[in-house]
Amino acid sequence: MPQLEVKGLDRSEWGSSIVRLHQSHRSGIERYDVARITNTSDRSRSYDAVLLGHDDDSAIYMAFDTRQALGVKKNAQLDFELKALGWFDKLRWYLRTPDPRIFIPAWLAIWSVGLGVVGIVLGVVSLFK
CATH class of the missing domain: 2.40.40.20 (Barwin-like endoglucanases)
Incomplete structure (x- = not known):
């Protein structure tokens, strides 16, 4: 360069x-x-x-x-x-950057996806009981 x-x-x-x-x-x-x-x-x-x-x-x-x-x-x-x-x-950068305008939405997205997966798993488990 x-x-x-x-x-x-x-x-x-x-x-x-x-x-x-x-x-x-x-x-x-x-x-x-x-x-x-x-x-x-x-x-x-x-x-x-x-x-x-x-x-x-x-x-x-x-x-x-x-x-x-x-x-x-x-x-x-x-x-x-x-x-x-x-x-x-x-993904690691989005979660570790010191800029709150970037890491706060990134963490909210990670939590949302995680809770969505838990909801799907619980929904599938409830179908078999």
């Missing part, structure tokens, strides 16, 4: 688990898909985030927490690698 300048997100997006990146640098990963961003100068630093677009093809836009996790500062150059997450890693 090319080195891109790191910039901050707009104030309205502070605290979000998103990274804004021009389509030409997304390695074929679709918009709104969850990907792992790895700092290639320090491979131990990576962060999972939703990729969104931006018109600026010379910069990558990310929130403070993402910059901290990747070990970069604003206006610095970042050489990075992107990898799309599989379905299990996406």
Whole structure:
């Protein structure tokens, strides 16, 4: 990947688990898909985030927490690698992300599916009694 300048997100997006990146640098990963961003100068630093677009093809836009996790500062150059997450890693990300706008609905969905399965099992058991 090319080195891109790191910039901050707009104030309205502070605290979000998103990274804004021009389509030409997304390695074929679709918009709104969850990907792992790895700092290639320090491979131990990576962060999972939703990729969104931006018109600026010379910069990558990310929130403070993402910059901290990747070990970069604003206006610095970042050489990075992107990898799309599989379905299990996406599910784990949805449940573990610090963004309450994402993890609360994810946990509600998990509980709903679990209770639905329990209801089906109890319904089937009651048919045989």
